Amino acid sequence: MKQNRMVFVTVGSTLFDALVEAVCKRECLLTLRKLGYTSLVIQLGKGKFVPDKSAGEAEDIEIEHFPYKPNLAEYLGKADLVISHAGSGSIFETLRAQRPLVVVVNTLLMDNHQSELADELAERKYLYTASPEKLVDTLRTMKLETLVPYPSSEPSALVKTLDQFLGFAPSIRSVSDHR
Amino acid sequence: MEEDEQGVRWWAMVLWALAVGLLARLVTVWMLTGSPLVHAEGTGQRNLKTLIVLGSGGHTAEILHIVEKLNFEHYFPRCYIAAVTDNHSLAKAKKLEEEKAGENAKHCSYYRIYRSREVGQSYITSIGTTLLAMGHAFWLAFSIRPDIIICNGPGTCLPVCVAGFVLKVLGVKWVVMVYVESIARVNKLSLTGQLFYKLHLMDQFFVQWPKLQQKFPRTQYVGRLM
Numbered sequence: 001m002k003q004n005r006m007v008f009v010t011v012g013s014t015l016f017d018a019l020v021e022a023v024c025k026r027e028c029l030l031t032l033r034k035l036g037y038t039s040l041v042i043q044l045g046k047g048k049f050v051p052d053k054s055a056g057e058a059e060d061i062e063i064e065h066f067p068y069k070p071n072l073a074e075y076l077g078k079a080d081l082v083i084s085h086a087g088s089g090s091i092f093e094t095l096r097a098q099r100p101l102v103v104v105v106n107t108l109l110m111d112n113h114q115s116e117l118a119d120e121l122a123e124r125k126y127l128y129t130a131s132p133e134k135l136v137d138t139l140r141t142m143k144l145e146t147l148v149p150y151p152s153s154e155p156s157a158l159v160k161t162l163d164q165f166l167g168f169a170p171s172i173r174s175v176s177d178h179r
Numbered sequence: 180m181e182e183d184e185q186g187v188r189w190w191a192m193v194l195w196a197l198a199v200g201l202l203a204r205l206v207t208v209w210m211l212t213g214s215p216l217v218h219a220e221g222t223g224q225r226n227l228k229t230l231i232v233l234g235s236g237g238h239t240a241e242i243l244h245i246v247e248k249l250n251f252e253h254y255f256p257r258c259y260i261a262a263v264t265d266n267h268s269l270a271k272a273k274k275l276e277e278e279k280a281g282e283n284a285k286h287c288s289y290y291r292i293y294r295s296r297e298v299g300q301s302y303i304t305s306i307g308t309t310l311l312a313m314g315h316a317f318w319l320a321f322s323i324r325p326d327i328i329i330c331n332g333p334g335t336c337l338p339v340c341v342a343g344f345v346l347k348v349l350g351v352k353w354v355v356m357v358y359v360e361s362i363a364r365v366n367k368l369s370l371t372g373q374l375f376y377k378l379h380l381m382d383q384f385f386v387q388w389p390k391l392q393q394k395f396p397r398t399q400y401v402g403r404l405m
Contacts, residue, residue, distance in 0.1 A: 012236070013236065013267075070267065087236060087237055088236075088237035088240075088241075088361065088362055088363045088405070089236050089237040089240050092237070092240070092362075092405040093240075096405075113363060113364065113369070114363060116363065116364070116365045116366055117362065117363040117364075117365055119365075120365040120388070153244070153402065153403040153404055153405050154402045154403070155244040155245055155247065155248050155402075155404045156248050157401040157402040158245060158248075158359065158385055158401050158402065158404065159245060159248040159249055159250075160401075161383070161385075161399065161401050162357060162383060163250070163253070164215075165215050165216070165355075165382070165383055166215075166216060166227065166253070166327070166355065167215070167216065168250065168253045
């Protein structure tokens, strides 16, 4: 029995047909298949482009898609590779689920501050970035084993600072005053 | 004739006094902004009415990570505001409240607010929508009268924070204002963040990347939220 290896593609709540189209191109499907992936689950968002499931059959890759689900954790948990839009919500949900991630930046967006985050995280080796045009190249050349696990964040530090400011926790200064 | 002139002079003096008073008050508020409020010891107030502005998508996810860690005995009661067009944020906040506060979650209140600018909306039409959002935000802020506003963008929180600042200037309520720049901002502040920074509106201004803190010295970096 062949092992099922799933690629999860997500565009969040945005409209990003260029990504879905790029993923569903024959060249891309072939590349994914060559890398050992056997199925593709695509979350389409507000896009109008609906992938053709038979295109996958030809390349021996199963294609499943849906527009939106509030909780994508189930798919992220099962995914062996995630291809995502550059929204911070999707990026961090994937990184926290410790899944290999390729972020595709929407080059059509004006004032695209989203690439700022993706680039910074790519520089730190937490993920790969690509444009829809360069997706296949990135998939071919990426080395997932060189990615670094994303360190967990600590929101308590901010809350502690806030507590100190408001007098709910002793501040550093008042602690030293008591000495 | 002479009486009229005297009347005009009198009114001019009143207006001048008001203007000077307002200016003095503005300067005072600006000078006090960012100075620590020792609520627990100073005023004896043990709980703060907390207004949390949910900015949708990644913004909401980030701010709810803060809410998760807040001590609910201090930050109580809590009110949540989200944009009218945002269908998910309030539900996410309600879910968190039910999980964390249990029975006490019923004391929370939830509001929807008009957004000043939708993604992709032109800057010209956004003047009108901003005015509408402003009016709505003022009405909400004056009726809630929070002790503290916690927000993290995008534009949704701008009118709420301006209203909060006006509450301070008018002496209605000293609203502690806290802004956390989104983790998506690595090299420069968002437009909302820049405005808050330049206008000195925030008592606490957090960023999530050390190099951004270095560029804007009046901000704080204490780690990431995500």
